[in-house]
Amino acid sequence: MSQEIEEIAVDLGKRGYTVYAGAGALERFPAAAKDWRPRIAIVDENVLRLHHSWIEKAVEPDNILVIPPGEASKSLREFARLQDRLIELKVPRQAVVVTVGGGVTGDLGGFVAATYLRGVAWINVPTTLLAQVDAAVGGKVAVNRGPGKNLIGAFYQPRAVLSDTGFLATLDRRQMVSGLFEHLKHALLTGDAAVRELERDFAALARGNPEALTRAVAQSIRSEALFVAADEREAGRRAFLNLGHTLGHALEDRTGATESRLLHGEAVGIGIWYAAILSEMRGWIGARESMRMERLVRGLRPVEAWNLLEPEALMEKMLQDKKRLGGRIRFVLLRSFGRPELVEVEAPEILAAHAVLGERMGLPTTEHQRTGLPTPKRHEKEWT
């Protein structure tokens, strides 16, 4: 078993740590956690139900704190409830918090670990594909408040991450696809060879093939680890990891309270397609690259909620986003695969891209004609 586990170093000097990825990565838990006592687990309720045998072995039963599944748990209220429990349990500074769950559990539980007694050790055990390929590495922890996501939080690195792909066997297909979109993001940021590998492994990944998943998780973590090591606090290069996220966050937020709610990764997938169109309209990537991106996004077939794309409302939302810059909106676009660039985009260009996206999705819109901006040309033959 052990030889399937990949070890990836996140090179942050004194705050550096190892990510163990693959089937059986949980075997590394005793060694990773040996320096701290007691162990306190913060666990997603669904994950506890499905995987209780490992959790109950790893942590004493009284020290398992359960959180309700869903984004609503990333709140100051849930944060305070967990802190109160730690205070009641008289958890000392030598303790380690072990988060077991998806991105919600890692973001919330990591923020609890970052702030309880000004910070206690934290080991992250991500159980969704999205958290394994993306959220679990890099130390961004946060809760939501008011108008936006992740408005209150910290940079706080875990001491180890155990990304055991065995957890993914119980994950539903929609959640798997959501994670695959973050993996697509990493492939696009890495370069053409990584995109080709994803194109090749695509069907296997969509079926949940364990070897393909381990390769994908390890590859995404390597990409994430490089960006994080180069720029821990997102003053520069790390911002490239927001590819697909400017529109993605707005979509996630706009659909949040509706029945057509998009998952984080699904929203990012649409954001990636949108970034492809903006990059193509600027003459950066060619129609061929844009088409390859589109094909990968379409191939994952996210839910049919895409007609919630009213441009004005989304633009307003993007302007409220914390990455805004005086009326212009920041996007990560691609010069080519592996060559991202952070740019500010103004309203007319955004509206034009919007119309093109709607058209390519097959939505009834002629918006692009109204804006008078050029629509990227494409050969009919290239359509499948």
Ligand SMILES: NC(=O)c1ccc[n+]([C@@H]2O[C@H](COP(=O)([O-])OP(=O)(O)OC[C@H]3O[C@@H](n4cnc5c(N)ncnc54)[C@H](O)[C@@H]3O)[C@@H](O)[C@H]2O)c1
């Ligand atoms: N910190 C970061 O850098 C970062 C990056 C990306 C996303 N995020 C955050 O991550 C969150 C989304 O994460 P997510 O997609 O993992 O969602 P999630 O944590 O809500 O988990 C999704 C669902 O899957 C269930 N689940 C988890 N593991 C399971 C398993 N093994 N089997 C069956 N069900 C399981 C959960 O109960 C939940 O219902 C968002 O809040 C987003 O903002 C953070």
Ligand SMILES: [Zn+2]
């Ligand atoms: Zn994301």
